[in-house]
Amino acid sequence: MTSLIEHNTFHVEATANDVLYYHDATDIAKLLTKYPDAKILPIGSGSNILFTGHYDGLIFKSANKDIVVTEQNADSVLIRCGAGVVWDDFVRYCVEHDYQGAENLSLIPGTCGASAVQNIGAYGVEAKDLIVSVEAVNRKTRETETIEQEHINYGYRTSNFKTLWADTYVISAVTYRLKVATHITKGLLNLTYRGLNEAYEKMSASMPHATPLAVLRHAVIAIREQKLPPVDTIGSAGSFFMNPAVSTEKARLLQEKYPDMPHYDNADGTVKIPAAWLIEQCGWKGYREGDAAVYERQPLVLVNYGKATGKQILNLSRKIQNSVREKFGIELRTEAIII
Numbered sequence: 001m002t003s004l005i006e007h008n009t010f011h012v013e014a015t016a017n018d019v020l021y022y023h024d025a026t027d028i029a030k031l032l033t034k035y036p037d038a039k040i041l042p043i044g045s046g047s048n049i050l051f052t053g054h055y056d057g058l059i060f061k062s063a064n065k066d067i068v069v070t071e072q073n074a075d076s077v078l079i080r081c082g083a084g085v086v087w088d089d090f091v092r093y094c095v096e097h098d099y100q101g102a103e104n105l106s107l108i109p110g111t112c113g114a115s116a117v118q119n120i121g122a123y124g125v126e127a128k129d130l131i132v133s134v135e136a137v138n139r140k141t142r143e144t145e146t147i148e149q150e151h152i153n154y155g156y157r158t159s160n161f162k163t164l165w166a167d168t169y170v171i172s173a174v175t176y177r178l179k180v181a182t183h184i185t186k187g188l189l190n191l192t193y194r195g196l197n198e199a200y201e202k203m204s205a206s207m208p209h210a211t212p213l214a215v216l217r218h219a220v221i222a223i224r225e226q227k228l229p230p231v232d233t234i235g236s237a238g239s240f241f242m243n244p245a246v247s248t249e250k251a252r253l254l255q256e257k258y259p260d261m262p263h264y265d266n267a268d269g270t271v272k273i274p275a276a277w278l279i280e281q282c283g284w285k286g287y288r289e290g291d292a293a294v295y296e297r298q299p300l301v302l303v304n305y306g307k308a309t310g311k312q313i314l315n316l317s318r319k320i321q322n323s324v325r326e327k328f329g330i331e332l333r334t335e336a337i338i339i
């Protein structure tokens with residue numbers, strides 16, 4: 001039995017039968033052949049997983065941290081990353097080489113392999129905007145497949161890897177396309193997200209010699225460090241819940257009752273209501289039960305201030321879901337994966 005405390009950013013004590021490392025698709029196929037009947041959970045950094053006890057199976061982890069440019073032309077570059085590359089190392093690499101596209105996703109914890117599962121997103125950009133293809137081993141056939149982006153069915157924090165293909169693949173590498181420009185100017189950046197332009201201007205003034213990509217990266221990092229708990233010292237999985245989408249009719253009824261309710265139109269005709277607002281309205285912001293708590297700066301984030309167990313955090317999350325359901329008639333779905 002192996003402890004998983006070093007393998008999850010909630011820092012909860014949990015165990016699995018073993019943690020096994022692979023480098024490439026051949027290694028994955030070998031492991032699958034060696035353990036044909038085992039339950040398997042591929043993970044990256046465990047930064048979106050809540051372990052609630054013993055996992056009676058094997059954890060697969062990529063040890064591949066290779067970042068390789070496989071193709072480049074005047075406009076763009078293809079970069080292939082091993083599934084084990086730390087996502088933010090990839091973002092830093094892109095910014096340092098003046099490859100544009102990933103900078104808004106600076107400092108998101110986790111690995112490149114998981115970026116393709118989760119469709120990570122922040123500040124108006126999602127991983128799907130960059131992903132070209134994903135290399136993965138099919139757990140049934142043990143064959144290596146290259147799956148093109150358009151077949152992965154990406155949506156808000158979701159993909160076929162999380163739904164239709166759950167338990168089907170172990171990802172070995174991800175290929176991204178970034179933009180290349182001889183001279184990247186501010187005009188090429190995505191600063192549409194609320195407050196980002198102001199944060200960019202402020203950072204720009206304090207980094208007069210930095211490239212626009214570096215300025216934006218530092219602006220994003222500064223915002224994130226203010227809002228989110230530091231991964232090393234406070235256990236969390238980032239946003240524990242997803243922002244719910246409701247019908248326009250439901251949104252209208254809620255607005256009548258709560259005129260200050262923030263809401264945003266989704267492209268598919270539904271209305272997004274920030275889960276953080278719903279949770280705060282139910283009085284949970286800063287709430288603490290032992291070491292399991294709702295982060296005081298961002299109520300979407302559940303935290304472990306020390307020795308909380310996965311079960312305690314799960315119980316707290318259920319209480320929050322119940323109260324939001326009772327008050328607003330809205331079902332909060334968890335973004336974090338409960339194991």
Ligand SMILES: Cc1cc2nc3c(=O)[nH]c(=O)nc-3n(C[C@H](O)[C@H](O)[C@H](O)COP(=O)(O)OP(=O)(O)OC[C@H]3O[C@@H](n4cnc5c(N)ncnc54)[C@H](O)[C@@H]3O)c2cc1C
Nearest residue numbers: 043044045046047048109110111113114120121171237238
């Ligand atoms: C402080 C904090 C802030 C965060 N902020 C954001 C944010 O701004 N935006 C955002 O989108 N997310 C955010 N997250 C969530 C998290 O960073 C992402 O979900 C990230 O992609 C998880 O990466 P991971 O490597 O830790 O994956 P894990 O948590 O280990 O796994 C996530 C899922 O991917 C699957 N998976 C992982 N690797 C593989 C693989 N090689 N093959 C097959 N399946 C695999 C796992 O089975 C699991 O289902 C945040 C988390 C924290 C702790």
